[in-house]
Amino acid sequence: MALETTTMTMTQDPILKVEHLSMRFGGLMAINDFSFEAHRGEITALIGPNGAGKTTVFNCITGFYKPTMGMITMKQRSGKEYLLERLPDFEITKHAKVARTFQNIRMFSGMTVLENLLVAQHNKLMLASGYTVLGLIGFPAYRQAAKEATELAKHWLEKASLIDRADDPAGDLPYGAQRRLEIARAMCTEPELLCLDEPAAGLNPRESHALNELLQSIRRDTGTSILLIEHDMSVVMEISDHVVVLEYGQKISDGTPDFVKNDPKVIAAYLGVEDEEVEQVIEQIEQIEGGQGGTKQ
Amino acid sequence: MANIASTSASAGSDLTARALRESVFAGLITLGLFVLFVGLKTDQNIRNELILTERWGLLAIFVITAMVGRFLMVAYVQPRLAQRKAAKAAAPEIAKEENFFSRNFSIIAIVALILYPPVILALTGVQGSLKWVDNFGVQILIYVMLAWGLNIVVGLAGLLDLGYVAFYAVGAYSYALLSTYFGLSFWVLLPVAGLLSACWGLVLGFPVLRLRGDYLAIVTLAFGEIIRLVLINWTEVTKGTFGVSGIAKATLFGIKFDASKDGFAALMGLPISSAYYKIFLFYLILGLCMLTAFVTIRMRRMPIGRAWEALREDEIACKSLGINTVTTKLTAFAMGAMFGGIAGSFFAVRQGFVSPESFVFLESAVILAIVVLGGMGSLTGIAIAAIVMIGGTEILRELTFLKAVFGPNFTPELYRMLIFGLAMVVVMVWKPRGFVGSREPTAFLRERKAVSGSFTKEGHG
Numbered sequence: 001m002a003l004e005t006t007t008m009t010m011t012q013d014p015i016l017k018v019e020h021l022s023m024r025f026g027g028l029m030a031i032n033d034f035s036f037e038a039h040r041g042e043i044t045a046l047i048g049p050n051g052a053g054k055t056t057v058f059n060c061i062t063g064f065y066k067p068t069m070g071m072i073t074m075k076q077r078s079g080k081e082y083l084l085e086r087l088p089d090f091e092i093t094k095h096a097k098v099a100r101t102f103q104n105i106r107m108f109s110g111m112t113v114l115e116n117l118l119v120a121q122h123n124k125l126m127l128a129s130g131y132t133v134l135g136l137i138g139f140p141a142y143r144q145a146a147k148e149a150t151e152l153a154k155h156w157l158e159k160a161s162l163i164d165r166a167d168d169p170a171g172d173l174p175y176g177a178q179r180r181l182e183i184a185r186a187m188c189t190e191p192e193l194l195c196l197d198e199p200a201a202g203l204n205p206r207e208s209h210a211l212n213e214l215l216q217s218i219r220r221d222t223g224t225s226i227l228l229i230e231h232d233m234s235v236v237m238e239i240s241d242h243v244v245v246l247e248y249g250q251k252i253s254d255g256t257p258d259f260v261k262n263d264p265k266v267i268a269a270y271l272g273v274e275d276e277e278v279e280q281v282i283e284q285i286e287q288i289e290g291g292q293g294g295t296k297q
Numbered sequence: 298m299a300n301i302a303s304t305s306a307s308a309g310s311d312l313t314a315r316a317l318r319e320s321v322f323a324g325l326i327t328l329g330l331f332v333l334f335v336g337l338k339t340d341q342n343i344r345n346e347l348i349l350t351e352r353w354g355l356l357a358i359f360v361i362t363a364m365v366g367r368f369l370m371v372a373y374v375q376p377r378l379a380q381r382k383a384a385k386a387a388a389p390e391i392a393k394e395e396n397f398f399s400r401n402f403s404i405i406a407i408v409a410l411i412l413y414p415p416v417i418l419a420l421t422g423v424q425g426s427l428k429w430v431d432n433f434g435v436q437i438l439i440y441v442m443l444a445w446g447l448n449i450v451v452g453l454a455g456l457l458d459l460g461y462v463a464f465y466a467v468g469a470y471s472y473a474l475l476s477t478y479f480g481l482s483f484w485v486l487l488p489v490a491g492l493l494s495a496c497w498g499l500v501l502g503f504p505v506l507r508l509r510g511d512y513l514a515i516v517t518l519a520f521g522e523i524i525r526l527v528l529i530n531w532t533e534v535t536k537g538t539f540g541v542s543g544i545a546k547a548t549l550f551g552i553k554f555d556a557s558k559d560g561f562a563a564l565m566g567l568p569i570s571s572a573y574y575k576i577f578l579f580y581l582i583l584g585l586c587m588l589t590a591f592v593t594i595r596m597r598r599m600p601i602g603r604a605w606e607a608l609r610e611d612e613i614a615c616k617s618l619g620i621n622t623v624t625t626k627l628t629a630f631a632m633g634a635m636f637g638g639i640a641g642s643f644f645a646v647r648q649g650f651v652s653p654e655s656f657v658f659l660e661s662a663v664i665l666a667i668v669v670l671g672g673m674g675s676l677t678g679i680a681i682a683a684i685v686m687i688g689g690t691e692i693l694r695e696l697t698f699l700k701a702v703f704g705p706n707f708t709p710e711l712y713r714m715l716i717f718g719l720a721m722v723v724v725m726v727w728k729p730r731g732f733v734g735s736r737e738p739t740a741f742l743r744e745r746k747a748v749s750g751s752f753t754k755e756g757h758g
Contacts, residue, residue, distance in 0.1 A: 107610075126600045167738065167746050
C-alpha cells in the first residue's frame with residue numbers, strides 16, 4: 001500500500017503537501033503525525049468518522065489554527081511555494097490562494113447574494129480603488145474594476161444557478177442555495193486550491209447531484225484543485241480522484257476511491273461492521289498485513 | 298344563513314362572558330394588590346398618634362378602572378386587533394408605489410435645511426431667529442454629524458463604542474488649544490483636528506482589536522473616561538475644569554463676524570447682530586454633515602465599506618476571504634473618530650469655550666442612542682432620530698403652557714429625561730430595529746431591494 005501511494009505521487013504534481021502535521025489541544029491529540037498530498041487538478045476527499053480530526057486539519061491548512069507540529073506547503077502554478085502554517089489566516093487566501101467554506105455555513109446574511117460575491121473580491125478591488133483614496137474622488141479605474149468584479153460575480157452566480165436571486169439577502173436563501181453561494185463566494189477569490197468542509201451536508205439527493213456537477217465543472221473549467229471533507233459517500237465516490245481516510249487523528253488509508261472502498265481497515269473503522277463480523281474483519285486485516293511482509297507486527 | 302348568524306351571536310355572547318370573567322379576575326387582582334397600598338393609609342393625628350385612614354372610595358376607583366379597562370380590552374380592542382391582522386394577512390400585497398416625496402426625500406430635506414435660516418429670519422426677525430437657528434438647527438446638526446460618525450463604527454462595522462465622546466473632546470481641544478497657543482485659523486485646524494482624532498481612533502483601535510462585544514464596550518467606555526480625566530488633570534495645558542475660554546471665532550474668507558468696521562454686518566450693510574454668525578455656523582455644520590454623509594455613502598459602495606459590513610455580519614468568513622480584519626477595524630475606528638473630531642472642533646468654535654464637563658459619558662450614551670434609535674447603518678433614520686431626541690429635549694424647554702395646566706410650580710424641564718426615556722422605550726418596542734431598520738444594498742444586478750432588518754446582524758464587536 002505504501003509503495004503504491006508513493007509511486008502515484010511521484011508522477012503527479014502536488015499542490016498541497018502536509019507533512020507530519022500534529023495538533024494538540026491541551027491533553028488531546030487531535031491530529032497525530034498526519035501526512036498527505038493533494039495533487040494539482042484533482043479532487044481530493046478527506047473522510048473519516050465523526051471526531052476524527054478532519055475539520056481540525058482544514059483549520060490548520062487555512063490558518064484558523066496554528067499546528068503544534070508539522071509543515072504545510074502550498075505550491076502555486078507559478079511555482080511559488082508558501083508555508084501555510086507560518087502565514088496569518090487572511091494571507092492564506094490573499095497570497096497563497098487557498099479558499100475555504102465552512103461546515104456550518106457562514107454567510108453575510110444581511111447582504112445581498114451579489115454583495116457577498118463582491119466582498120470576496122475585496123483585495124482586488126481595494127487595489128483598484130487605490131486603497132479607497134482614489135475611489136473616493138471618483139477615479140475611473142475603480143469603476144472599471146467594479147464592473148469586472150460584477151461580471152465575475154455574475155459568472156459564478158450563473159454557475160451556481162443563483163442568478164435569479166442575486167438581489168435577495170443571502171439569509172433569505174434556502175439551505176442548499178446557501179451552500180452553493182458559499183462555494184461561489186470562495187471561487188470569487190480566484191483560488192488555486194478550494195477547501196470545502198462538508199459541502200453536501202443537509203442536501204437532498206437532487207441537490208447533492210447538482211453539487212457534484214458544480215464541483216466537477218469548477219475543476220474542469222478553472223483547473224482549481226479541490227480538497228473536501230465529506231460524509232456523503234455518493235459524493236465522495238463519484239467525484240473524487242483521491243481519498244484520504246482519517247481516524248483518531250491518524251491516516252489509516254490513502255488511495256483511489258476504489259482502493260479505499262475495499263480497504264478492510266476503512267470498512268472496519270469508518271463504515272462500521274456488524275458485531276459478528278468484527279472478528280472476520282480483523283482476520284482479514286491480519287491476512288493482508290501478513291501478506292505485506294509483516295513489517296507492522 | 299341563520300346558522301352563521303347564530304354562531305356569531307353565540308360567539309359574541311361567549312366573548313362578553315369571557316370579558317366579564319376576566320374583568321372580575323382583574324378586579325380581584327387589583328383589590329389584592331392595592332388594598333394595603335391604597336385602601337389603608339397610616340397617618341398622624343393631632344396628638345401625634347399613628348392612626349389608620351381608610352380610603353375605600355379611592356380603592357374602588359382603582360378596582361373599577363382595572364375592571365372596565367380589562368373588559369374593554371377583551372371585548373373590543375383584542376377582537377378588533379385580531380380582525381385587522383387577519384385582514385392584513387388576507388389582503389394581497391400591493392406593490393408600494395413610491396411617491397414623489399419618498400423618492401426624493403434626501404434632496405427635499407437638504408433644500409429644506411438650506412432654506413431654513415432665511416425662513417426663520419423672515420418669520421421671527423433677526424433676534425428671534427437666534428434661538429431657532431442655534432438651539433434647534435446647529436445643536437441638532439452637531440448631533441447628526443456625531444451620530445453619522447459613530448454610525449461608521451457601530452452601524453457599519455458593528456463595533457460597539459461607548460467612548461465616542463473622547464474623539465469629540467480631542468477635536469474640540471485640538472482647536473481650542475492650537476488656536477489659543479499658536480493662533481492658527483479655524484479652517485486650518487478643522488482638518489488637523491480631524492486627523493488628530495483619527496490618530497486617537499487608531500490608538501484606541503490597536504489594543505481593542507482582539508476584544509468583542511461587551512468587552513470592547515467596556516474598554517471603549519474606559520477610554521472615553523481616560524481622555525476626560527486627562528483633560529481635567531493636565532491643568533498646565535488644558536486649564537483643568539476651568540476649561541479654555543475665549544476661543545477664536547471662525548471667519549468667512551477672512552471676514553470676521555463682529556461689530557468692527559470690516560465685520561460681516563458692516564460690509565453687508567446689515568444691522569449688527571450675532572444672528573448672522575449663528576446662521577453662518579448653521580451653514581458650516583450643514584456642509585460638514587453633508588461631507589460626512591457623502592463620504593459614508595461613497596465608502597459603503599467601496600470595498601472598504603463592504604468589508605466593514607461583512608465584518609459586522611461574520612468576522613471569520615471575512616478572514617476566510619482574505620480580508621485583513623485588523624486594518625479593516627482600524628480604518629472604521631479612524632474614520633468614525635475623524636468625523637467626531639471635526640464635529641468637536643466645530644463645537645469649540647461655536648461655543649467659544651470648552652471644558653471637560655461637555656464630554657461626559659452621557660454624551661456618548663446620547664449619541665449611541667441616536668444611532669440605535671435611528672436604525673444602525675441608516676443615515677436617514679439617524680438624522681430623524683437626532684431631530685427627535687435633541688429637538689425633542691429642546692422642545693420640552695419651550696412647553697411653558699404646561700404651567701397653566703399644572704400650576705406655576707411645574708417645570709417641564711425636570712420631566713425631560715423621564716419623557717425622553719419613556720419615548721425611547723416606546724420606540725424600541727414599536728420598532729426594535731430603529732426608525733429605518735432595513736438596509737440599502739450597495740450593488741445590484743436588476744433591482745435595488747432593501748434588505749429587511751431581520752437578516753442583518755448587529756455585530757459582536
